[in-house]
Amino acid sequence: YxxxxxxxxxxxxxxxxPRKMTSGVKFL
Known part of the structure; x- marks a missing residue:
């Protein structure tokens, strides 16, 4: 959890x- x-x-x-939106996607 x-x-x-x-x-x-x-x-x-x-x-x-949203400035680091790419980072979040990469983390996924």
Whole structure:
């Protein structure tokens, strides 16, 4: 569950900062 939570948190953070949207996609 920790991984999912971390992923959700990262995704939300990325959405807040579209500047690093590519980083979020790469993380996926």
């Amino acid at each position: 920790h991984n999912l939570l971390f992923y959700l948190s990262t995704l939300f953070f990325e959405v807040s900062r």
